Amino acid sequence: MPEGSVLSRLAGEREVLFIGGKGGVGKTAVASALALQQARAGRPTLVVSTDPAHNLGHLWQRPVGDEPVELAPLLRGLELDPAKTTDEHLKAVRRTMERLMPDHLQGEVGKHLELARDAPGTHEAAILERVSEVVAGRSPDELIIFDTAPSGHTSRLLALPEMMQAWTEGLLRRQDRSAKFGAALRGLEGEDQRSADIVGTSRTSVGPRKTQDRRAKRDSEIKAILDRRQERFRSLRTVLQDPKRASFVIVLAAERLPVLETIELEQQLRRARMSVDALVVNKRSPRDGGDLLAARHLVEEGYIEQLRSALPTVPTVEVPLLPGEVVGEEGLTSFAQHLH
Ligand SMILES: Nc1ncnc2c1ncn2[C@@H]1O[C@H](COP(=O)(O)OP(=O)(O)OP(=O)(O)O)[C@@H](O)[C@H]1O
Ligand SMILES: [Mg+2]
Structure with missing residues (x-):
């Protein structure tokens, strides 16, 4: 040429x-x-x-x-x-979900991912x-x-x-809401815990607290994954549209x-x-x-x-x-x- x-x-x-x-x-x-x-x-x-x-x-x-x-x-x-x-994409998603989802939902995770393999898009x-x-x-x-x-x-x-x-942003918003909701719940629980202590009815409440912490950790991990993905797509778009x-x-x-x-x-x-x-x-x-x-x-x-x-x-x-x-x-x- x-x-x-x-x-x-x-x-x-x-x-x-x-x-x-x-x-x-x-x-x-x-x-x-x-x-x-x-x-x-x-x-x-x-x-x-x-x-x-x-x-x-x-x-x-x-x-x-x-x-x-x-x-x-x-x-x-x-x-x-x-x-x-x-395959690799779904495997990575599965690893994350298995780590983050509660045990009783593991079966569901597998089923969803198998369906996702052939889903449009x-x-x-x-x-x-x-x-x-x-x-x-x-x-x-x-x-x-x-x-x-x-x-x-x-x-x-x-x-x-x-x-x-748009899809990731929707998820992130939902994630933000549930993170806020989680924080609110934890706040309430804290109140409950203190009142229970005062009236001397406290039982072994370590369980729920631990679950809450795990959930908060999970929420922020999911958010970090979605953020990274969104950042990747955003920078690709910046290049494509320039x-x-x-x-x-x-x-x-x-x-x-x-x-x-x-x-x-x-x-x-x-x-x-x-x-x-x-x-x-x-x-x-x-x-x-x-x-x-x-x-x-x-x-x-x-x-x-x-x-x-x-x-x-x-x-x-x-x-x-x-x-x-x-x-x-x-x-x-x-x-x-x-x-x-
Ligand atoms: N100008 C041309 N003259 C003759 N043959 C051509 C010319 N350009 C391409 N071909 C031939 O046409 C065929 C298709 O070309 P090519 O594989 O580049 O198309 P493609 O758009 O990539 O096809 P596909 O959509 O299947 O990937 C090839 O066999 C190639 O050698
Ligand atoms: Mg070709």
């Missing part, structure tokens, strides 16, 4: 890039080509797949997994494993936790490129910090539905205060590749026109349909040359 092109400038200036779009449009190819270009220019880069159906490993022709692996000098790859992430929440960890662990001059799952999922993922924050630090790139084909969905996705992202700073129209049919492709080329022109008039301020980059598959460092190098 030529120096100074829209995409290389964007990648050079940002800390975090999200590459989104429908299935099979070329997200992984664009993410990897940009990552390779930045790494070759001397910037440490991490390309992270958040899509459960990963194809980073396929494209680079080597195994990539849940721990970063080196793909090229200064370039690392990582595929977030949603099942493993959810659990995988997304787990992935989002990892995304925030990756962003928080970024080294100062590193570029992180997220190769995301097809569009619907991506915009939900990005709207999640907002939802999570147009100087994070950008979204949508990859699409010049066809009717993809164009409409791209316009819709851009609106969703804008509502979530993320900025879409480039569109990549991939697999453009050539004008000079025979009648069939020339006809396709013309049809595509119409859709690109529609895209440009709906999103006039977002730069559009066109990448031609290539004769072969985009695989390996060589394939990516030649793909990158077409990203103008």
